[in-house]
Amino acid sequence: MTGILGLASSEFRIALRNRWVAIIIATMVLFSLVLSAVGSAPTGALGSDRLSVTVASLTGLAVYLVPLVTLLMSFDAVAGEVERGTLPLLLTYPVSRAGVLLGKFLAHLSILTLAIVTGYGVAAVGAFAVDDGAMTGLPAFVRLCWSSVLLGAAFLGIGYAVSAYARRPGAAAGLAIGVWLVLIVLFDLGLLVAVVADDGGDFTTSVFPWLLVVNPADAFRLFNLAASDATSAASGIAGAANTIPSGRALVSIALWPVAGFALALAAFRKVTP
Amino acid sequence: MYKLTLSNVTKTFSDLTALDAVDLTVEPGQRVALLGHNGAGKSTLMKIILGLISADSGMVDVLGFEPGSGSARARVAYLPENAAFHPALTGLEQLRLFLRLRGEPVDQAGPLLERVGLGDAAGRRIGTYSKGMRQRVGLAQALIGHPKLLVLDEPTSGLDPVSRRDFYATLDRLAGEGAGILLSSHALTEVEARTDKIVILSKGKVVADDTLSGLRRASALPTHIQIAARPGAADEVAQRLKAGRHNGVMVDLVCTPETKLSRLGEVAALGALIDDFDVIPPSLDDIYNYFSRRDGQ
Ligand SMILES: Nc1ncnc2c1ncn2[C@@H]1O[C@H](COP(=O)(O)OP(=O)(O)OP(=O)(O)O)[C@@H](O)[C@H]1O
Numbered sequence A: 001m002t003g004i005l006g007l008a009s010s011e012f013r014i015a016l017r018n019r020w021v022a023i024i025i026a027t028m029v030l031f032s033l034v035l036s037a038v039g040s041a042p043t044g045a046l047g048s049d050r051l052s053v054t055v056a057s058l059t060g061l062a063v064y065l066v067p068l069v070t071l072l073m074s075f076d077a078v079a080g081e082v083e084r085g086t087l088p089l090l091l092t093y094p095v096s097r098a099g100v101l102l103g104k105f106l107a108h109l110s111i112l113t114l115a116i117v118t119g120y121g122v123a124a125v126g127a128f129a130v131d132d133g134a135m136t137g138l139p140a141f142v143r144l145c146w147s148s149v150l151l152g153a154a155f156l157g158i159g160y161a162v163s164a165y166a167r168r169p170g171a172a173a174g175l176a177i178g179v180w181l182v183l184i185v186l187f188d189l190g191l192l193v194a195v196v197a198d199d200g201g202d203f204t205t206s207v208f209p210w211l212l213v214v215n216p217a218d219a220f221r222l223f224n225l226a227a228s229d230a231t232s233a234a235s236g237i238a239g240a241a242n243t244i245p246s247g248r249a250l251v252s253i254a255l256w257p258v259a260g261f262a263l264a265l266a267a268f269r270k271v272t273p
Numbered sequence B: 001m002y003k004l005t006l007s008n009v010t011k012t013f014s015d016l017t018a019l020d021a022v023d024l025t026v027e028p029g030q031r032v033a034l035l036g037h038n039g040a041g042k043s044t045l046m047k048i049i050l051g052l053i054s055a056d057s058g059m060v061d062v063l064g065f066e067p068g069s070g071s072a073r074a075r076v077a078y079l080p081e082n083a084a085f086h087p088a089l090t091g092l093e094q095l096r097l098f099l100r101l102r103g104e105p106v107d108q109a110g111p112l113l114e115r116v117g118l119g120d121a122a123g124r125r126i127g128t129y130s131k132g133m134r135q136r137v138g139l140a141q142a143l144i145g146h147p148k149l150l151v152l153d154e155p156t157s158g159l160d161p162v163s164r165r166d167f168y169a170t171l172d173r174l175a176g177e178g179a180g181i182l183l184s185s186h187a188l189t190e191v192e193a194r195t196d197k198i199v200i201l202s203k204g205k206v207v208a209d210d211t212l213s214g215l216r217r218a219s220a221l222p223t224h225i226q227i228a229a230r231p232g233a234a235d236e237v238a239q240r241l242k243a244g245r246h247n248g249v250m251v252d253l254v255c256t257p258e259t260k261l262s263r264l265g266e267v268a269a270l271g272a273l274i275d276d277f278d279v280i281p282p283s284l285d286d287i288y289n290y291f292s293r294r295d296g297q
């Protein structure tokens, strides 16, 4: 265990030196600030408190940004070690491959948590500043924070799997962007097209609700929007899926980090140093 | 006491046979040099011992454990042939990480770096190190804890002559404490005096596995006796010893291992005619050349 913590602290230090920590925190804060600025336009008709509105728009942001940022952090994890030639020596130390991944995971997840708390925190402070009733939105905000960390954990695992599968940092970067496009953008578009074509048939009623929670990003969005009152901010797919129980989505976002890690470990085990 | 044993180990990469029925043992406290041309299979053999890659067939027993198992890894230290580290970490941080991975106290990092002569550079990032300095970080990490077996792939490459001597002195101490040492090298002259056994690989086959004197005998390469004659006596010395070659002062006598002693007797009998003499056995260079060629053709 001390070995894994040692790996985690080295990894954190490396991310600090490479300015990854600063870049990721700055990105989250910047986007949150922009969202807050946009969100502070008069929206009185909504009838919700300011923080709930902020949570709804942060949810929309997080679905794109959290997977992107985590994939950027994780794509180099295995491929970078292979490229630098540091992997053979590391693997002769008494630490398992799962331990190596876990060390990196702990470091990356704490960086992400730091960025989420700072970024969302800035937006929340903005909400409290303009609305005294923002306290009512606090549970939704807390839920958004921890589910964002879970979403990030899921994509860290996916990123490590991509990294181990590609073996070269360049290829891993390309693949990571591809995965992001497919899971975050094309998946929803595909579903939308299918639902429209199906026109209320069997697909829409029985397959579609499952497909929607299988994707961790969609499950995350569903979970946060279903749980918050500000669903009017939702649109498209999420609006159409209002009927899906949020418990199912919760199970999905809770299981994905485990599944992602298992996927990463399976891919890493195939890497010969 | 446990040892390293390989028997009948074969490894192929698609159509290339990198190792062909290799047998090898390293006893506790024994220093074994692994020699061979580029591509002979030295690094491949070491990676199999460490469990980084698996053999196609044959048996590998690392101190009584499976190669690459947790128990084996806890007892074996490795120095890869191109030791690489993360450039953003300092030498000290890198060593602390390795110490934590081995469950050793991290305050040894400083002394370990001192020992390989990196005390002054310990706080600098490895990205700024020279090749030899990186190699020293690699050596420092191989000394962590009390490894029972050290597998060192070209450990002295990139080291200056003084650090090489220090390195071999460290190896002697570790071997004295009972650690087995397997090291590969292209620097034959330094290996010659510093190892107990020499194994020569040629195209994946073990073509020699013996002590240096055993290899000398097996190769039957000639020994040279160089005689410095008294001024003006060179011709007479050459004539009485029936030596082929002389340059006016020195007489060069070539003899087989069997005739060496009797020839020395003849030399001694000349008494006042000679000033001095040296016996020059075949060097490891000659022996290496002999064994790696004989089988390569
Ligand atoms: N992963 C691999 N895939 C294919 N061939 C390989 C692989 N690793 C090694 N080989 C081949 O196996 C042979 C032995 O390589 P190895 O690295 O063991 O040589 P070596 O004795 O260490 O040489 P050197 O003195 O140059 O370090 C070479 O022909 C090499 O090309």
Ligand SMILES: [Mg+2]
Pocket (backbone or CB within 6 Å): B042, B043, B044, B081, B153
């Ligand atoms: Mg080699």
